[in-house]
Amino acid sequence: MRLAHESIEELNTEESAWRLLAPWGRTPENTTIERHTVYTFQARWVDRWREGRLLLAGDAAHQMPPFAGQGMCSGLRDAVNLAWKLRLVLDGHADAGLLDTYTSERSAHVQHAIAMSMELGKVICVLDPEEARARDTRMIAAGADPARALPEAPPPVLGDGVLQRAADGGRAAGAGHLTPQFPVTHEGRTELLDELTGGGFVLLTDGEAPLADLDAADRAFLRTIGARLVPLTENGGTWTDTPGGYLPHLRAHGHVAALVRPDFYLFGTASDAAGVRELVGRLRALLRSPAHGTDHAPAPAPHTGATAPEGSPLAAAT
Template sequence: MSGPLQADVVVVGFGPVGQVATLLLARPGRRIVVLERWPRPYPMPRAVSFDGESGRILAATGIGDRLAEVTEPSRDYVWQNGAGTVLFEVDVSDRGRSGHPDSSAVYQPGLESALAERAESSPGVTVLRGHEVVALDQDADRVRVVTAGPDPLEVEASWLVGCDGANSTVRAALDLPVTDFGYFDDWLTCDVTVHDGRVLEPNNLQVCDPARPRTAVSAGPGHRRWEFMRLPDEDPADFGTADSAWRLLGLFGLDPGNATLDRHAVYTFQARFANDWRSGRVLLAGDAAHLMPPFAGQGMCSGLRDAANLAWKLDLVLRGAAADSLLDSYTVERRAHVQHAIGMSMNLGRVICQTDPKAAADRDTAMAAAAARRRGTPAEPAVTALTRGVLRRDPTGLGGVLGPQGTVTRDGVTGLFDDVVGTGFVLLSTLPVEGLLDPARRARLAGLGAHLVQVAPAGSDAAGVLQDLDDVYLPLLADAGAVAALVRPDFYLFGGASDTTGARALVDDLLIHLGSERLSPV
């Protein structure tokens, strides 16, 4: 084995979370080495949807123009009981708060292919497939890993991000404690190509039938998935066979004459998370850090949020713009989000997976009445605002809120905010930035790569001013009584300011969170 490869960050695992982490870290020019144990990408889908925030994160990696190839808006989502009575229904917006559909069905192999192509063509990124990590050690300055195989490698980096899945080698090497909720259900997943041209409505269906809880959903353009829960008295070995899959698919009128069973596999849904996602210079993300049942559709989404949260913090630490204590906020922020998503997923699962007929009948009565009352109202979000971490508590109440994305125009360029302004820190203001902040604070923000943007109503024609065509940003500020808001690179708001004094304090508090000092008394 020759001398170790050198990198700023070594990413272990090259599924969607590892791919997004790699691309977000590579964007500012970091040297990234990716180690993936399998020699070829997994050819079948696992996740089948993501939310609007995840769509914005994926677009930030540079594959926004590829998403339409592998996704479609999820449209409607309906719960029925075994008799077909509607228990819950929601029409998913094709343009939500983040500027993307609130839910998109995705063909995961196509998504991974687009992400991999982007990563493998990015300067500074080296992707090494067929290299399983078998040893890991670290000291105060570096992390070292060794891979197995006929051509073993040693890689040395400043930081390591473990995105290597539920059976994470990285997590095991760190021996990190895990909180396990003891939630286990076996479901048979069937990916099917339908040949008879039928229109499947609703597009996404959950059948809460105590005789057989089951699901039928889009898995991206041209792809469909059906899932069936194993009942308590069924033999696990028999349940996972192709014969069992076809018998259950018959509940939806599918058979070998009108459909092809592309894949079938039994998954055990679980709920757990690592108590700490950082150990020295090693950090966990995605399924390596947390697992949840799929009923809230937040498994892959949570991993993409991990990558977005971690990437900007790690970049600042690597370029000396923040102390490494900033990385302690990663666990604090993301674990709270994940705990909420896990709890919501388990609660939904308990409703869906009810197999007692009497309890299911009581559920149906209550849910059908509630559905009639709620019709037309949005569903409860699976993601909450940040309440701890890198945010500022101020009178505007904007700290921790997920920032919106609308259509804007500036100097003749029109598009979504991220495409027109760019990503990274953004200071939004209704006032000219020169009158809001002194030169020293503007310079410090510029040193962080921040965009300083004055927002005005549609029709304003002053040079350099951003026109709020969708009327998104001005109401956000006005409702909070704010003249400015500071947006983090992961699209969450650091905080707001009600006047120029508050704006200076806003910048100072950010610098303190990053491990810097105030510039001058406010």
């Protein structure tokens, strides 16, 4: 880190690079410097991630300090979010407007990583001994738990897009949160769920009964988008919830089904068979006409903390 008495011009020389490397035994005799420069960390994101056929991702769409190690992780999330939407559009199974939800979903989500990186930088880059002692006291008192030790940040959830809505028009509980993975047994194999399904949309249900109201058109739609039906049982079924991971989650919240997106974020849930059909219908409508997506970024998310809302099923921290 550049100290107060150091200039950028002074640091940005090969001589300074060798001086800083010397304590680790790196010298011109055993090391080659390919490049040296002085970086200024940025915390920013673009307002619009799509312009027609041009889409931005990774460092082209957002920059953040390195303190949380979330720059490449955020880029991977961009790519996975965009990949399944592009595939559906290019295959003719979704309207091109679906791509506008890439901006609205990812722009809101990446603000969590950026805010966390900034706050961790404030923790790490402390030079004053008294300030460092006060920081350590705060961190120890908070049990080194970022949720307690750091200021509140935008939550790690997707912005509006391809997500279930509640009856009042707001977001359904848990929608947009990353879902956990548990081992499942299918046809004699016990693996994490995505190893068995191969990715894509997954409709998890508590047994076969919740699928009863799906008609031929519903099932054909799910097949068209490559969705897998996974009716879980505690034992003896085609799909067995081997360690008891998914079914306890569903039952604890009074749900019989959860629809998980290809990027592992929760689309929504249902409490009965009729709700499952409504859930599938909602997804079909959004793929054809994304009602809540936009090609402009939303306003910065409110600092409401990073915990899942009360009653969220299958919600896990990123």
